Amino acid sequence: MTVISLKTSTSPILERHDATWQDYVAIRSHPDLEWQKLSFHRGWLWVNMGKEGPEHASVSDLMTAIFFAWAFLHPDVPLQSYGRCLIEYPETHACAPDLVLYKGENIPKYQASEPRRIDLRFQRPPDLVGEIADTTLALDLDEQKQLYASLGIPEYWVIDVKGRRVFAFALAKDRRYRAIAQSEVLAGLQIALLEQALERLASETNTAAANWLLQQLQRQA
DSSP states (O other): OHHHHHHHOSSSEEEESSOOHHHHHHHHTOTTOOOSEEEEETTEEEEEOSOOOHHHHHHHHHHHHHHHHHHHHOTTSOEEEOTTOOEEETTTEEEOOSEEEEESSOOOOOOTTSOSSEETTTSOOOSEEEEEESSOHHHHTTHHHHHHHHTTOSEEEEEETTTTEEEEEEEOTTSOEEEOSBOSSSTTOBHHHHHHHHHGGGTSOHHHHHHHHHHHHHHHO
16 A cells, blocks of 8 residues: 555655556545655645755745845735645646745635635635745656646646756646746746845845845835
8 A cells, every 4th residue: 555655665665657546645645644745636645754855945935025025015905825725626637836826806715614725616816826846846847837737736846956046937728837027926026036035045045035135125116
């Protein structure tokens, strides 16, 4: 079974291309397994049991702070961040993106009687998701990218921690992602600014980098 293979593996990563939805559910719901990341799409099952490192956490929090910086300048636009929340379309899709952002109306709201995840049979997909790639760049630009495109998520970011790069994509009419230089969800936010904020982490805190980016956006307004 998938669960036994995972528990006895010396690696914190499990990847299978012949998994079933039942395999995924067995891991997601197993009381003794503490997974950090979990994805399922067309038989591809990926599980990360490793712990989040400082660089990953710092960059993830920086990107979330940038969401709040943009929201500060656009107080009339509803935004909700659900980073790392489990998202499912039962039988076909599951993911827990590092960054999850809803914009506008019909933002999911958790009800106490519901499972602790977003069910896309009843809720709309996020407007933007992102992955912080400190060790998973190839996967985030391939399998994860295919997964999010198939869910119809309008915008996808991959943040390359080591290379201080941001790969940003918008969903085209053919349901394929195309590279963009400016966010279409967060109007006016240049992807180059995100990369400059990332570069500042080499010498300053993530809160200082977020504050710098806010100042740049204020000058553009």
